[in-house]
Each structure stands twice: as structure tokens, then as C-alpha cells.
Amino acid sequence: MNKKRYNDLVQKHMPKPGKMYNAMKAFIIGGSIGVLGQLLIDLFTKVLDIPQKEANTYMIIVLIFFASLFTAIGFFDNFVSFARAGIIVPITGFAHAMTSAALEYRKEGLITGVGSNIFKITGSVILYGVVAAYVFGIIRYLLFGG
């Protein structure tokens, strides 16, 4: 048995890295981002006297800004592959996907590269979000009148 085949066999029979461990990581990191969001909202409403609704929006913009910036600097990719859903499910994942698409296709030019591919991953979120909101919007409009 050569070394490669041996390694393959060992890989096959090794217990998969625990799903519980992954879920725990996602819970703690995702939860922390939720708390961070609430902290920012409180900071904006209480310290800077911004109305609640605008504070929510500023919070989302701040999270998007830092997620994009960290992606561009380069250390966010490793963190995403460590935290998985804990980063992907919050709005940080949306910003990460968009920035990494923009950076990746930058070398193919501004129009055919960045312009055509910036929505490569996030496009599905927007498309299905809009279609779902349209369908459920009609349902809610017809059932409850808006």
C-alpha cells in the first residue's frame, strides 16, 4: 500500500470535524454579530440622537463597510472559512461575497470584469428576495390589505 492510498484511507475513516463544533462556532460568532448590531443601534440612537429607523440603516451600512474592508485587506477569507455560517448568514456575508467578486474580476477590466460579475453570488439573494417579496406581498395585500 503506497503512502497516498494509505492517507486516503485514513482520511476516509477519520471522524468528520464535529458538526456540533461547527454549529457552536456559528452560534457564538453569529450571535456576537447580532449583539454588535444592537450595540451600534444603541450607540446611534442614544449617543448620536439618530431616530430608530435611520439608526438601523446606519448599523447595516457600518457592518457592510467593515466586512468589505476586511475582505479587501485580505484576512476575512480565512475568518469566513473558519466561521462559515456565523459570517455568511449575517449581512457581513453579503458584503463579503460582493467585495470578493469585485476584487476577483478586477483583472478582467472594469466593464467586463467588475461590472458584469459584481452580482455573481449576491445576485441570487436579490433576485429571490425580490421574487419572494413580490409573491408574499401580493398574498399579504390581498389577505390583509397591506
Next chain:
Amino acid sequence: MIYVYSFLFAGFVCVLGQTILDNTKLTPGHVTALFVVIGAALDTFSIYDKIVEWAGGGALVPITSFGHLLLHGALEKAHDHGILGLSMGMFDLASTGIIAAMVIAFVLSLIFKPKH
């Protein structure tokens, strides 16, 4: 107390996402698209509104809130303009997030080079 609820709800949504990723062949793209649809679906019966009241930032941070914002913008305009208003108001609330992400991503792609 809202911080505890924020942590619990945002964590719960992420665990759901992680469980789907671990146990099925779906990619992160599938999961985020699915969660946006779930967010809009929960809002059909005003459930997500209650979650936002209860968990604050914890409910606004996960991608599910994106579906909630789309539906709310659409319904606000639908109130005044009927069915046509759904399309008019769809992006009213959600656009700030999308536009921020687009502009920031574009500017950063001009400044930075990919690492690999």
C-alpha cells in the same frame, strides 16, 4: 435584555444555516437565498416584525431581515398605489444596504488587489 435576545436569535439563525451547510450539498449561495425567502415568508403574517421588536439588532443583522425590508417597502407603497405600488416600493428600505455594498465593493476593487 435585548442583547441576550439579539445573541440568541442571530446565533440561532446562523446555527440553522450551518446545519444546512453541514448536512446537505447546498452551497452558501443556496443558504443565503433560502433565508431571504424565509424572511419574506415570515413577514407575510407579521411574524418577523414581532421578532425585530423582540430581538432588535439580532433580528436585523441576519440576511432574513433583507426579505423583511423588501416586503415592507413594497407594502408601504402598495398601501397608497395598489398592486403597482409593490414594484414602486420594493427597494425603498432595502436599497441603502444594497447600494452601500455596491459602492463600497466597487471603490475597494479600484484600490486593492486580490491576494491570490
